[in-house]
Each structure stands twice: as C-alpha cells, then as structure tokens.
Amino acid sequence: xxxxxVAENCTSCAACEAECPNVxxxxxxxxxxxxxxxxxxxxxxxxxxxxxxxxxIDATCIIDTVYPRxxxxx
Amino acid sequence: xxxxxxxxxxxxxxxxxxxxxxxxIAGHKGCATQGGSGKASCGSGxxxxxxxxxxxxxxxxxxxxxxxxxxxYARMHVAVAPACNIQCNYCxxxxxxxxxxxxxxxxxxxxxxxxxxxxxxxxxxxPQMTVLGIAGPGDPLAxxxxxxxxFELIAKTAPDIKLCLxxxxxxxxxxxxxxKNFNVDHVTITINMTDPEIGxxxxxxxxxxxxxxxxxxxxxxxxxxxxxxxxxxxxxxxLCKVNSVMIPGVNDKHLVEVNRAVKSRGAFLHNIMxxxxxxxxxxxxxxxxxxxxxxxxxxxxQDGCEGEMNMMRxxxxxxxxxxxxxxxxxxxxxxxxxxxxxxxxYDLETRKAYQEKVEEERQAKVAAKQAELExxxxxxxxxxxxxAVATKxxxxxxxxxxxxxxxxxxxxxxxxxxxxxxxxVDLYCQGGYGEEDSLDTVIRAINDCAAVLVAKIGGCxxxxxxxxxxxxxxxxxxxxxxxxxxxxxxxxxxxxxTGEIQHVEPGDxxxxxxxxxxx
Numbered sequence: 001x002x003x004x005x006v007a008e009n010c011t012s013c014a015a016c017e018a019e020c021p022n023v024x025x026x027x028x029x030x031x032x033x034x035x036x037x038x039x040x041x042x043x044x045x046x047x048x049x050x051x052x053x054x055x056x057i058d059a060t061c062i063i064d065t066v067y068p069r070x071x072x073x074x
Numbered sequence: 075x076x077x078x079x080x081x082x083x084x085x086x087x088x089x090x091x092x093x094x095x096x097x098x099i100a101g102h103k104g105c106a107t108q109g110g111s112g113k114a115s116c117g118s119g120x121x122x123x124x125x126x127x128x129x130x131x132x133x134x135x136x137x138x139x140x141x142x143x144x145x146x147y148a149r150m151h152v153a154v155a156p157a158c159n160i161q162c163n164y165c166x167x168x169x170x171x172x173x174x175x176x177x178x179x180x181x182x183x184x185x186x187x188x189x190x191x192x193x194x195x196x197x198x199x200x201p202q203m204t205v206l207g208i209a210g211p212g213d214p215l216a217x218x219x220x221x222x223x224x225f226e227l228i229a230k231t232a233p234d235i236k237l238c239l240x241x242x243x244x245x246x247x248x249x250x251x252x253x254k255n256f257n258v259d260h261v262t263i264t265i266n267m268t269d270p271e272i273g274x275x276x277x278x279x280x281x282x283x284x285x286x287x288x289x290x291x292x293x294x295x296x297x298x299x300x301x302x303x304x305x306x307x308x309x310x311x312x313l314c315k316v317n318s319v320m321i322p323g324v325n326d327k328h329l330v331e332v333n334r335a336v337k338s339r340g341a342f343l344h345n346i347m348x349x350x351x352x353x354x355x356x357x358x359x360x361x362x363x364x365x366x367x368x369x370x371x372x373x374x375x376q377d378g379c380e381g382e383m384n385m386m387r388x389x390x391x392x393x394x395x396x397x398x399x400x401x402x403x404x405x406x407x408x409x410x411x412x413x414x415x416x417x418x419x420y421d422l423e424t425r426k427a428y429q430e431k432v433e434e435e436r437q438a439k440v441a442a443k444q445a446e447l448e449x450x451x452x453x454x455x456x457x458x459x460x461x462a463v464a465t466k467x468x469x470x471x472x473x474x475x476x477x478x479x480x481x482x483x484x485x486x487x488x489x490x491x492x493x494x495x496x497x498x499v500d501l502y503c504q505g506g507y508g509e510e511d512s513l514d515t516v517i518r519a520i521n522d523c524a525a526v527l528v529a530k531i532g533g534c535x536x537x538x539x540x541x542x543x544x545x546x547x548x549x550x551x552x553x554x555x556x557x558x559x560x561x562x563x564x565x566x567x568x569x570x571x572t573g574e575i576q577h578v579e580p581g582d583x584x585x586x587x588x589x590x591x592x593x
Contacts, residue, residue, distance in 0.1 A: 009168075011156075012156065013156040013158065013212055014217075015156075015157035015216065018157065046284045046285075047285065048285060048286065054281045056158060056161060056167040057168060
C-alpha cells in the first residue's frame with residue numbers, strides 16, 4: 001500500500017517533499033503527488049508516515065486503498 | 075547547502091555589534107519617554123531613543139525596526155519558503171487571496187533564482203528599498219535550502235541590501251551558524267508564549283525530528299527551541315526582534331512574562347501585534363469566534379511592557395510577498411511574468427544619492443521637533459491626548475483625509491509627541507464593511523483620538539468628525555508631524571486652561587479585522 005495526496009486539499013507547500021525518506025514525492029501542476037511504487041509508508045524509517053506528520057491540512061495525505069499494504073508487498 | 079554556507083559572500087557595510095553591545099541591549103532597562111536633550115521618544119519611536127549607537131546604526135534604515143525609517147525606506151519579502159513545521163491557530167495555509175493583506179498570505183511562490191531577479195528589479199525601480207526579508211509564507215528555516223540559496227544570490231548581486239528573516243524558531247538553534255555566515259543581521263522570532271499550557275491553546279502541533287507533537291508536549295518543545303535560538307543569536311551579535319500575537323483571553327496577560335523572558339535573553343525590540351481573526355479567513359481562531367484586541371487593549375499591553383524594553387508599534391502585519399514602504403504594497407508591479415524578461419541595471423550610485431537626501435530630510439525633521447519641544451519647557455499638565463495623522467510618508471502631514479488608507483496615532487503630553495500606533499481604514503472586501511459608509515469606519519478606527527491632523531479635508535466629513543468628538547485640523551498641512559502635533563498640544567492645553575474646551579477621556583477604537591482590498 002502507499003500514501004496518496006488529495007489534490008484539492010494540497011497547498012503545494014512542498015513540506016512533504018523534503019521529508020519523504022523514499023524521495024517518492026514530487027510537484028505536479030497544482031498539487032504534489034506520491035509515487036506509489038516508491039512509497040513504503042515510511043516503514044523501516046520512521047514510526048509515523050512523514051508526509052502525514054508534516055502536512056498542514058488534515059486528511060490530505062491518506063492511505064491509497066488501491067494498493068496492498070506495504071508489508072504484504074515486501 | 076553546507077558548502078554554500080562557508081563562503082563569505084555577503085559584504086554589508088553595517089556594523090557588527092560586539093558582545094559588549096549585546097550586553098547593552100540585554101541590560102537595557104526602561105526607556106526615557108521624556109523629550110529633550112536630543113533624544114526622541116521610546117522604542118521604535120521617532121529616532122534613536124536610548125538605544126546603543128551601534129544598534130541604532132544597524133536599524134536606523136530598517137523600516138521594520140525603526141518607525142522613523144519606515145517613512146523613507148522600503149522593504150520587500152520574497153515568498154521562497156512555503157513549507158512550515160508548526161501549525162498555528164491564527165494561520166490558514168489553504169488561504170491565498172490576492173486582495174488579502176496579513177502574514178502568511180502570498181499570491182505566487184518563487185524559486186530562489188526568481189526571487190533574486192525580483193529583488194534586483196525592485197531595488198533598481200525603488201531606490202529606497204534597503205531590506206530583503208524572507209518570512210514565509212511558511213517558515214524560512216523549514217525551507218533552509220531555498221532560504222539560504224536566495225540570500226546567497228542576492229548577496230552577490232545587491233551587496234548593499236540588508237538580509238533578514240522571520241521564523242517561528244523551531245529550527246533556529248540548528249541554523250544560527252548558517253545565519254551568521256550569511257551576515258543576516260536581523261532575525262525576528264514569533265514567540266507567543268513561554269508557558270506550554272498556554273502554547274497548547276495556540277499551537278495544535280509541531281513537527282520536530284520526524285515526529286508530530288501535539289498539545290503541551292509540542293508547545294514545550296517549541297518554547298524551549300525559541301528561547302535557546304534567541305540566546306544563540308544574542309551570543310553571536312545578531313540583532314533579534316520578537317513578535318507576539320496578542321490573543322485576548324489566551325495569552326494577553328501572559329505576554330508580560332514573555333516580554334521579560336525575551337528581554338533577559340537579549341531581544342532588542344518587542345512587537346506585540348493584534349490577532350487578526352475573522353471567520354472568512356478560515357483559521358481556527360476565526361472559526362471559533364476568538365476576537366482580536368481593541369486598540370486601547372493593545373496599547374495598554376504595549377505601554378505595560380514598555381518599562382521593560384523597547385516596544386515596536388508600527389508593524390503593518392504585511393504579507394509574505396509585500397513590496398514597498400510599510401503600509402503600501404507594490405507587489406503587483408513585480409509579478410514573475412513582469413520581471414523575468416526585464417533588463418535590470420543595478421545602480422548603486424543612484425541608491426546612495428537617494429539615501430543621502432533622506433538623511434538631510436531626517437535631520438531637518440529632528441531639528442524642527444526639538445525647536446517645538448522647547449516651547450513646551452516648563453509647561454506642567456497631566457493631560458495626555460491621542461491624535462490621528464494622515465500621512466503619505468516622509469514624516470509630514472501630507473495626506474488628504476478622504477484618501478488616507480491609514481492614520482498614524484501619536485500620544486501627546488508635556489513630554490512631547492510619541493508614536494503609539496497606526497489604524498488602518500482602507501476599503502474592505504466581502505465580509506468586511508464594504509457596504510458601509512467609509513466615514514463610519516474611520517471614526518470607529520480613531521474614536522480614541524481628540525483630533526485628526528490632515529493636509530486637507532472636505533466640509534462634510536469635518537462636520538461629522540466634530541459631532542463624533544474628533545477635531546479635524548488642517549492648518550499644519552505639509553508640515554512635519556511631530557513638530558505640528560506638539561504645537562497642537564500646546565494650543566489644546568491653553569484652551570483647556572482658559573475653559574474654551576473641556577478635556578474628556580476618549581472612548582476605545584476598533585482594529586481592522588476584515589480583508590484588505592489591495593492598494
């Protein structure tokens with residue numbers, strides 16, 4: 001599984017981009033996006049997903065249920 | 075980033091204060107509000123006050139630190155730092171309105187390269203632009219690479235421009251040495267509390283060392299880092315101003331303690347600002363109906379802290395991309411699409427010539443005030459009155475009443491004229507007072523003043539003002555503000571003595587809360 005950014009909530013502040021240990025986040029048009037292939041939900045790096053922890057808008061960095069949990073993939 | 079920080083790229087001509095200077099700041103107690111002997115009123119007032127000469131030399135041309143300088147010198151903010159590492163209940167990161175003027179709001183974000191180009195374009199168009207600040211819209215030190223790259227580029231191409239930054243302080247201890255290496259000589263820290271219990275009501279969370287801390291725990295980390303950062307700046311001789319947002323019922327009484335805490339750690343100036351809060355801003359405080367202070371509540375707190383240290387009263391709480399003199403915003407002239415193709419010729423000589431002319435004008439103003447002040451010598455009276463002044467700048471009464479976007483407020487007594495604040499009366503967009511008669515808005519804003527000194531005023535508003543107990547005075551048109559205010563006061567006291575007028579305690583006044591229609 002991976003995190004995803006709700007585009008209409010994103011303010012493009014770029015806070016998440018610098019914190020992502022997987023360099024999975026980049027700017028796209030009017031919002032930032034998370035590359036699901038790179039996202040590990042921060043497992044193995046930090047206790048909390050960093051994009052969620054630093055994002056100024058609640059419910060903007062959320063689990064993308066399209067993908068299986070990260071552990072399941074490992 | 076590390077490599078960049080090592081290069082001595084900045085050559086500012088301002089003096090670096092010694093540690094002795096900083097001790098003088100730290101040891102500075104109270105301030106002489108008495109006029110005479112060449113000293114101006116207190117704090118960020120009309121002149122040097124009782125600041126150490128080395129500090130005055132550093133701040134005298136800085137519009138955000140010297141009330142007197144803001145008449146002559148302009149500043150600009152570049153919005154290169156969008157990310158933030160804390161959440162404040164008076165801030166809404168989703169809000170971005172071109173017509174809005176308050177901290178944290180910008181119209182476009184810039185890359186460091188765009189920012190450097192913009193600074194050159196502005197500095198070559200506005201010779202009085204002497205200060206470049208990075209104030210967000212997030213926190214400069216939550217965006218260290220972008221912030222310091224911008225400083226590096228500007229220091230190379232415009233070495234006479236002073237660099238400063240405004241931070242929440244969370245990452246300050248880690249960055250103090252980089253700040254020092256870039257010769258950033260002015261730092262502002264926003265400190266709203268030193269008690270984490272109070273902090274928990276202002277800050278929902280802080281993001282620190284890869285973890286989000288909420289409530290008291292988060293506020294405690296923030297407070298400790300802020301005070302540590304302040305001490306480290308002081309040790310290195312970097313001038314530090316502290317901003318505090320006055321939130322009635324939350325930290326208003328506590329700010330007296332904050333004032334003591336920051337003074338003892340070497341902050342040279344304290345700027346207590348009113349909370350800006352309205353539901354349409356979408357902030358937590360706006361939505362919960364938390365009110366801001368009235369003009370008199372703010373003044374009482376500032377006056378209460380003044381015995382402790384220098385207070386700043388001319389802050390315009392400007393946008394994170396503001397350009398121009400305080401109280402004006404020319405950012406729309408310098409949008410990215412307008413400046414990127416522009417050929418810029420950075421003319422140091424023209425800038426110098428302008429600044430020399432300003433110095434002459436300033437000296438004339440001080441001399442005029444001194445002469446007028448002497449006429450008050452020997453006068454004994456307990457009367458204190460506030461007057462509002464319509465000015466476009468240069469320290470003169472040179473604005474038409476109906477054109478004024480703000481009024482400056484002076485407190486007059488036998489000690490002289492002391493600048494105590496300003497009141498914005500500009501037009502408001504939706505949710506504000508747009509439908510109302512603007513004269514009512516003006517009267518509400520200066521309701522605590524006995525008179526309003528203007529360059530010109532129509533017959534109709536004159537009558538309405540008089541009925542509201544505010545005397546319109548146009549006989550000092552184009553004269554220096556303080557000189558005229560003192561002359562007005564002398565006449566006022568005379569009239570009270572002869573019984574021609576009665577001195578009455580004024581009412582309170584409102585501080586603008588609505589959204590500003592961009593100038």
